[in-house]
Amino acid sequence: MISPFTHRVVEIIKSIPKGKVTTYGIIADYANNRLGARQVARILHSSSQKYHLPWHRVVNKQARISLKAGEGYELQRQLLEQEGVVFDENNRIDFDRFLWWPNQAGVRKTKKEK
DNA sequence: CAACTGACGATAG
DNA sequence: CCTATCGCCAGTT
Numbered sequence: 001m002i003s004p005f006t007h008r009v010v011e012i013i014k015s016i017p018k019g020k021v022t023t024y025g026i027i028a029d030y031a032n033n034r035l036g037a038r039q040v041a042r043i044l045h046s047s048s049q050k051y052h053l054p055w056h057r058v059v060n061k062q063a064r065i066s067l068k069a070g071e072g073y074e075l076q077r078q079l080l081e082q083e084g085v086v087f088d089e090n091n092r093i094d095f096d097r098f099l100w101w102p103n104q105a106g107v108r109k110t111k112k113e114k
Numbered sequence: 115c116a117a118c119t120g121a122c123g124a125t126a127g
Numbered sequence: 128c129c130t131a132t133c134g135c136c137a138g139t140t
Contacts, residue, residue, distance in 0.1 A: 002137090003137070033135075033136085034135090035136090036135050036137090038134090038137090039137050039138090042136085045138090
């Protein structure tokens, strides 16, 4: 049996559209655990396979892949690029174009540019 | 059941 | 840019 939190996380991840990404923190936030980003990662690790989750669409808040080279980094990047996600010279993703939020409707436009 | 482990994040230096 | 520390707590041992 899985916890409600886990279930919620799974549902959110399953709904991430192709070609988009989101972060651990955002998922945790919408799963009612603002500070539980770590658990999201743990859940992904243990449940991505049994629930067929698009785990590669989840990155950290620095807009980078969290995995280390040789431990999945290349695979994740490859999968994302195949969906159209672009990485810049710093290996970061342009959140302005690819970040997705669970509630879609309330997407905050970071309007402040400095 | 207790202890350990983290695909993270924020903060501080 | 970097490292270190703390908080969070599901899953694993």
